[in-house]
Structure formats: C-alpha cells, structure tokens
Amino acid sequence: MKAPRRKFLALSAALTASCKKAEVPSESGAHMRPYGERAPQEQSVRIIRELTKSPGTGSSRTPLHEIYGIITPSALHFERHHAGVPAIDPATHRLLIHGLVDRPLSFSLADLKSFPSLSRICFLECGGNSVGDYSGNHQPTVQGSHGLLSCSEWTGVKLSRVLAEVGVQPDAQWMIAEGADASMMTRSIPMEKVLHDAMLVYGQNGEALRPEQGYPLRLILPGWEGNTNVKWLRRLEFTREPAQSAKETANYTELLPNGQARQFSFVMDARSVITSPSGGMKLSRKGFHEITGFAWTGHGKIARVEVSVDNGQTWALAELQEPVLSLALVRFRFPWRWDGAETRIMSRCTDETGYVQPTHDELLSVYGPNAGYHYHAIRPWRVLPSGEVVSHV
Amino acid sequence: MKAPRRKFLALSAALTASCKKAEVPSESGAHMRPYGERAPQEQSVRIIRELTKSPGTGSSRTPLHEIYGIITPSALHFERHHAGVPAIDPATHRLLIHGLVDRPLSFSLADLKSFPSLSRICFLECGGNSVGDYSGNHQPTVQGSHGLLSCSEWTGVKLSRVLAEVGVQPDAQWMIAEGADASMMTRSIPMEKVLHDAMLVYGQNGEALRPEQGYPLRLILPGWEGNTNVKWLRRLEFTREPAQSAKETANYTELLPNGQARQFSFVMDARSVITSPSGGMKLSRKGFHEITGFAWTGHGKIARVEVSVDNGQTWALAELQEPVLSLALVRFRFPWRWDGAETRIMSRCTDETGYVQPTHDELLSVYGPNAGYHYHAIRPWRVLPSGEVVSHV
Numbered sequence: 001m002k003a004p005r006r007k008f009l010a011l012s013a014a015l016t017a018s019c020k021k022a023e024v025p026s027e028s029g030a031h032m033r034p035y036g037e038r039a040p041q042e043q044s045v046r047i048i049r050e051l052t053k054s055p056g057t058g059s060s061r062t063p064l065h066e067i068y069g070i071i072t073p074s075a076l077h078f079e080r081h082h083a084g085v086p087a088i089d090p091a092t093h094r095l096l097i098h099g100l101v102d103r104p105l106s107f108s109l110a111d112l113k114s115f116p117s118l119s120r121i122c123f124l125e126c127g128g129n130s131v132g133d134y135s136g137n138h139q140p141t142v143q144g145s146h147g148l149l150s151c152s153e154w155t156g157v158k159l160s161r162v163l164a165e166v167g168v169q170p171d172a173q174w175m176i177a178e179g180a181d182a183s184m185m186t187r188s189i190p191m192e193k194v195l196h197d198a199m200l201v202y203g204q205n206g207e208a209l210r211p212e213q214g215y216p217l218r219l220i221l222p223g224w225e226g227n228t229n230v231k232w233l234r235r236l237e238f239t240r241e242p243a244q245s246a247k248e249t250a251n252y253t254e255l256l257p258n259g260q261a262r263q264f265s266f267v268m269d270a271r272s273v274i275t276s277p278s279g280g281m282k283l284s285r286k287g288f289h290e291i292t293g294f295a296w297t298g299h300g301k302i303a304r305v306e307v308s309v310d311n312g313q314t315w316a317l318a319e320l321q322e323p324v325l326s327l328a329l330v331r332f333r334f335p336w337r338w339d340g341a342e343t344r345i346m347s348r349c350t351d352e353t354g355y356v357q358p359t360h361d362e363l364l365s366v367y368g369p370n371a372g373y374h375y376h377a378i379r380p381w382r383v384l385p386s387g388e389v390v391s392h393v
Numbered sequence: 394m395k396a397p398r399r400k401f402l403a404l405s406a407a408l409t410a411s412c413k414k415a416e417v418p419s420e421s422g423a424h425m426r427p428y429g430e431r432a433p434q435e436q437s438v439r440i441i442r443e444l445t446k447s448p449g450t451g452s453s454r455t456p457l458h459e460i461y462g463i464i465t466p467s468a469l470h471f472e473r474h475h476a477g478v479p480a481i482d483p484a485t486h487r488l489l490i491h492g493l494v495d496r497p498l499s500f501s502l503a504d505l506k507s508f509p510s511l512s513r514i515c516f517l518e519c520g521g522n523s524v525g526d527y528s529g530n531h532q533p534t535v536q537g538s539h540g541l542l543s544c545s546e547w548t549g550v551k552l553s554r555v556l557a558e559v560g561v562q563p564d565a566q567w568m569i570a571e572g573a574d575a576s577m578m579t580r581s582i583p584m585e586k587v588l589h590d591a592m593l594v595y596g597q598n599g600e601a602l603r604p605e606q607g608y609p610l611r612l613i614l615p616g617w618e619g620n621t622n623v624k625w626l627r628r629l630e631f632t633r634e635p636a637q638s639a640k641e642t643a644n645y646t647e648l649l650p651n652g653q654a655r656q657f658s659f660v661m662d663a664r665s666v667i668t669s670p671s672g673g674m675k676l677s678r679k680g681f682h683e684i685t686g687f688a689w690t691g692h693g694k695i696a697r698v699e700v701s702v703d704n705g706q707t708w709a710l711a712e713l714q715e716p717v718l719s720l721a722l723v724r725f726r727f728p729w730r731w732d733g734a735e736t737r738i739m740s741r742c743t744d745e746t747g748y749v750q751p752t753h754d755e756l757l758s759v760y761g762p763n764a765g766y767h768y769h770a771i772r773p774w775r776v777l778p779s780g781e782v783v784s785h786v
Binding site for chain 2: 027029030032035037039042044048050054056060067068069070072073074076079086087115117118119121182205206208210216289290292333
C-alpha cells in the first residue's frame with residue numbers, strides 16, 4: 001500500500017478526518033418508484049437557444065463538463081430542431097420507401113421492429129458545433145462551444161436489411177430522407193453510406209428514442225454530421241440525383257476561401273476537447289488535477305490523444321478509457337500537476353487514418369473564416385493564476 | 394440488392410404500402426426542455442414488490458423484455474432495498490475509512506472527485522434473482538424471473554487509489570462496507586477484490602448516481618452479487634475478520650444439500666436468458682422472428698451463447714452484439730423461423746473460463762433446492778401453437 005503516488009487529495013481535505021461513526025438514520029427511506037428520477041440536488045441542464053419565434057426552433061446543448069463516462073443521458077442529449085419537436089403517434093406513424101425501387105412499401109413501427117435488430121454506441125455532433133470559433137467568437141464554456149455533441153447506444157435495424165424488401169434499383173444513386181416535422185427536414189444521402197452502416201433507429205440508451213431525438217423513428221448515419229441523421233423519419237425516396245434541399249444548399253455547406261461552397265461534407269473529422277478543467281471552472285488549489293475530455297472521429301477509431309499543459313510547447317499521451325469504440329466518444333484522462341502559474345491547456349487527437357486534429361490557424365488556412373460548419377480545431381483553455389479557467393482569447 | 398434473405402417482414406404488413414406522401418404538419422412542434430423526458434406513449438415500468446410495512450423495503454425489477462441494447466436506463470435500473478431509499482445530502486455526506494489503516498480519514502464527495510476517475514460498463518445482479526426457480530415457482534415473465542439484473546456505465550474512482558492515502562496495514566484481510574440507510578447494510582469484502590477492481594462510484598450512465606442506486610456514493614464490485622455493492626456508502630473498516638453481518642449470515646448464503654451453508658459466495662456465475670420472445674408475449678404469425686436476450690458472467694467475458702429452438706435437442710451459435718465487454722451484459726441475437734408447432738426455446742452461455750451455464754437439474758444436483766441465491770440455470774420458454782409464450786412449467 002506504499003506505492004509512490006501523485007497527491008490528488010488536497011491536504012486540507014484529508015485533515016478533516018473523523019473516526020466517529022456517523023449517526024444511523026432511525027427512519028426508513030422513501031418508497032420505490034416505477035420509473036426513477038434523478039436526485040433533486042442534481043441540476044445539470046441543457047442550454048436552450050431558440051432562434052426564431054417558432055416554438056422549439058434552435059438548439060440545446062449538452063453540459064459536457066458535467067457528463068461522466070461516454071454515455072450521454074438521454075435527458076441531456078443535444079438538440080437542433082428546425083420546427084420544434086413534433087408529437088407523433090407511434091401507433092400510426094409509417095415510413096414510406098419509394099422512388100427507384102421495385103416494390104414501394106410503407107412500414108409501421110411494428111414492421112420495422114420485426115426485422116433483426118442492431119445496437120451501436122456512437123456519437124452525434126451537429127455540423128454547426130462551434131460555428132462561432134471560425135470568427136473568433138469563442139464561447140466561454142465547453143457547453144457553449146462544443147455542446148452540440150452527445151453519444152448514445154442506438155438500437156434499430158440496419159437500413160440495408162429493410163431495403164432488401166423494397167429492392168432498390170441499380171440506377172439509384174441517392175436516398176432522400178425526410179422528417180415529419182413541420183420543416184420537412186430533408187437530406188440527400190449517397191447510396192454507399194446507405195448500404196454501409198445506416199440504421200433506422202427506434203431505441204436510445206436502452207429505451208425508446210426520446211421525442212427530441214426523433215421519436216418514434218430516426219435515421220442514424222454513424223460518424224456523419226448530425227443534420228443528416230434525420231429525425232421523425234417518415235419518407236425515404238431513391239433517386240438518381242440529390243434533392244438539393246434547403247438544408248444541403250442554403251445551410252450545411254462550407255463557404256471556402258476560393259469562393260466555392262463545399263457541399264455534402266458529411267463526415268465529421270477527428271476532434272477532441274478538454275471538458276475538465278474547462279471555461280467557467282476554477283481550480284481550488286495548486287497540485288494535481290485530472291484533465292479529462294472527449295475525442296471522436298467520423299473516420300473510425302481514435303488512435304491517440306495528446307495533452308499539452310504548456311501552451312502547446314510539449315505534448316504527452318493521455319490515457320484512453322476502454323472501451324475505445326469506432327465512431328463513439330472516447331473518454332481521455334491525464335494527470336496534471338498545476339504549479340499555480342498562468343498557462344494554456346489543450347488536447348489534440350489522431351484518428352486511425354492518421355489525421356491529426358489541426359490548430360485553429362491550420363484549420364482556417366484550409367477552411368477560411370466563413371466555412372461555418374465542421375469546425376474541429378484544437379481548443380485551448382487558459383488557466384489564470386487565480387485558478388479561474390477561461391476561454392483562450 | 395437481390396441477396397438471399399430470410400423474410401422477417403410479414404406479407405400482411407408489407408402489403409399496406411401507400412405511395413401517397415404523408416401530410417405535412419402545418420404547425421411547429423413543442424419547445425425544447427432543459428432536461429428531457431420520455432414520450433408519453435412509453436410506459437415501461439419497474440415492478441415493485443414491497444416486502445414489509447417499512448416503506449421502500451423490497452425490490453423492483455427491470456423490464457428486461459422491453460430494454461434495447463446493453464445499457465439499462467437509470468430510471469428502470471432494478472432495486473433491492475432493506476430500509477427504503479434514504480435522502481442524503483451530497484454536500485455533507487462523508488466516507489469514513491478506518492480500522493487497520495495508518496491514517497484514518499473521512500472523505501467528502503469533493504475529495505473523492507479530486508482523484509483520477511474511471512468509468513466501466515458492468516452488470517449488476519441481485520444474488521437472489523430467480524430465487525423462486527429453485528422450488529419450481531417459475532415467474533411467468535422474464536421481468537419477474539430475471540428482473541433483478543441491470544447494466545450501467547459507472548463512473549468513480551478506483552478504491553485502491555483512495556486506499557493509498559490511508560495506508561491499509563498488512564494484517565487487514567477484510568473490508569467492512571457500511572451503507573447510510575436505516576438498515577445499515579453491511580458486507581465484508583476480501584482484500585483481494587478490494588485491491589483488484591473495486592470502485593467508489595458517484596456517476597451512472599453519464600450523470601450522478603440515482604437515489605435508488607446509492608446516491609451520492611456506492612461501492613461497485615464488478616461481477617459480484619448486487620448486495621455486496623453497498624449503496625449510500627458511508628464507512629469502510631479494515632479488519633482481520635469478516636463482520637459476520639446479518640446480510641452475510643442470515644441472508645445471502647446458500648443452504649447446500651449437505652446441510653452446510655455456503656457463505657461469501659460472491660461471484661455471479663455465467664448465465665443467459667432469452668428476453669424476446671419471452672413469457673407473456675405472443676407471436677403474431679409463423680415465420681421468422683428474432684430471438685434476443687442477455688448473457689453475462691462474473692468471471693470475465695462471455696465466450697459464446699447457443700440457442701435451442703427444439704427443446705434442447707440441438708443448439709446453434711447466436712450472434713454476440715459488439716462490444717462484448719468483460720463483466721457487462723452481452724446482447725445476443727438469433728434468427729428463428731417458427732413453424733407454428735409447440736416448442737421450447739432456450740439459451741445457454743459459456744464464459745471465458747469454459748464454464749457452461751447448467752440446466753435446472755444440473756444446477757440443483759449441486760446446489761440442491763434450498764440454496765435460494767445464485768440461481769443461474771438455463772431458462773426455457775414454451776411457445777404454444779397459439780403463439781403465446783409461457784413459463785416452461
């Protein structure tokens with residue numbers, strides 16, 4: 001028990017020792033509940049930003065700095081809606097599959113649940129996460145800057161399995177996916193992705209999909225920008241050409257420095273961020289602190305995460321928490337001894353393709369300042385001598 | 394798109410095709426919520442059995458037949474309480490560590506959270522799960538028979554890391570763990586397990602531990618019977634001898650055929666069960682159905698799961714859903730074509746130690762009919778020609 005160790009425990013805390021046994025409650029506790037709730041002292045919430053007068057149009061952000069492990073509680077999963085959260089009756093909801101198919105069919109939820117099922121833990125990130133960082137409008141907290149990011153265990157059926165029933169024709173090149181919300185959220189998906197790993201999902205973290213995540217049915221395209229994972233899914237049409245819908249022309253394209261817009265930029269590139277300590281927190285003392293955060297990539301597995309505690313001069317490997325799953329959030333941890341001086345701390349990840357998360361300047365040299373989507377640069381946090389952690393500007 | 398395939402989709406369902414586009418909702422949906430809730434149509438609940446007049450004393454069971462994937466929603470995690478659910482203030486709660494240690498200390502939650510953290514997905518099963526099966530009192534549903542079983546991503550600190558601060562003395566052989574509920578739930582844990590993989594846990598499925606699972610602090614002993622994973626943990630005492638507490642003498646021991654009681658039978662043996670189709674369900678038609686369920690073992694990883702659809706005459710390998718994690722629930726799936734005849738379906742698993750889940754008769758030949766705890770035999774479900782699925786008696 002005498003192994004050398006880093007002192008994570010503050011001496012002040014340790015000296016509060018008391019060897020008195022605590023008092024025993026004399027009364028029995030509360031009754032059980034059929035469906036549990038969190039403790040009343042726990043108050044983590046999503047930050048909601050409604051963008052229009054239309055109810056529920058905008059986004060809400062996951063409190064990443066308060067999340068443990070890799071699973072995001074469904075109640076705190078981020079949202080991005082274009083016409084609020086529709087109330088859909090699962091008993092009557094249907095998915096129509098038509099277009100360039102041999103047998104156009106419509107499927108009830110019960111139909112889809114009769115297929116072999118599949119579960120997968122994967123991240124979901126809005127393509128517009130951290131949009132402000134392009135222009136240097138750095139949000140002060142990680143919830144504000146990175147909170148359009150979550151990770152769930154999704155359950156449903158492999159889309160290719162369902163498509164075998166309708167018989168997609170050889171000249172189909174695109175699948176147009178349409179949601180049942182009032183915005184008729186519509187995206188065009190290339191057949192390669194459709195057949196590779198697309199899922200029709202009705203389960204999330206062990207129970208039914210939550211209303212805000214598309215109840216009763218959504219598309220999941222592992223590793224692809226959130227907007228393509230169409231919620232409240234009601235229609236799939238197979239076509240030769242993409243739909244050129246509003247959400248793939250007016251939005252979710254990147255205006256590059258050469259004046260051209262990059263369209264259909266589906267895959268989320270390798271990214272990481274330190275969630276603790278992060279902006280808005282305060283270190284209570286010098287000495288050891290655990291640095292922890294998330295890494296993720298739409299290109300497969302995270303290969304490694306490095307942490308710098310000296311403003312990027314030197315880097316050291318962080319520990320990756322098992323399991324390290326393809327297309328899922330990866331939790332990294334790094335022990336840090338803070339000497340009380342001002343510094344900047346940051347993480348950078350490398351994925352299994354060898355792609356290294358870029359710095360802000362490196363990213364902008366390729367994407368320019370007006371891309372809007374797919375920001376994924378290294379995010380430093382500045383630690384002040386007071387222990388306060390602030391956004392790096 | 395013409396690959397041979399099993400027809401999971403009933404023809405009747407497929408013929409409901411309609412190529413009309415659905416109507417578009419004309420009104421925006423609902424506002425976002427800071428902390429989400431499930432859809433009102435979803436009504437899965439724990440079955441509660443209160444055993445005494447004392448509130449909250451008894452158990453509640455996870456609806457395993459309605460769970461997707463491997464993560465149990467925290468709201469549906471099983472419970473077994475001996476004096477209800479105490480309301481504990483996390484701001485004042487402390488963990489006292491004393492006995493055969495160099496420096497007895499008491500730790501606040503903040504102290505414990507300052508240590509390096511750790512997350513692990515693992516199952517928890519009550520040692521008394523399926524107690525009725527010993528005597529042939531087979532519950533009619535899998536929730537009734539196996540529902541004292543759940544699986545979460547737990548986050549906390551490795552206990553051995555905290556113990557390095559107090560300096561456990563060489564003559565300590567046992568750790569006495571005590572809960573802060575009115576029953577003062579107390580169990581004795583051998584040092585080998587304490588130092589190997591015991592965790593002090595404050596997080597569950599991404600957020601704070603739920604009240605029913607020990608908020609704000611519990612012990613997690615991966616793979617060991619639920620009762621040893623002491624909730625509302627407030628005291629750890631290091632001793633030469635076990636405490637011989639009520640819950641390790643009067644309960645949680647197995648009375649064997651030779652008249653001796655097996656004590657300290659901590660590890661949960663390899664077990665599996667089909668959750669769908671299972672007792673209380675009804676197959677709507679002949680043809681293909683997915684058989685799915687869980688396998689788990691306290692001895693490491695599940696190596697394989699076999700399924701029999703002919704009353705145990707022949708067996709075939711089921712597919713194991715990735716990730717297959719040590720000491721976690723494993724989801725298995727098996728495609729089955731039901732010909733409409735009466736039969737019995739069942740699963741059996743083998744773990745990485747080579748242990749094969751026994752039949753009921755095999756188990757009783759070793760444990761006898763009065764063991765009470767650690768029942769883990771193969772569970773058949775009888776499928777009637779009507780499609781009704783019933784307990785096998």
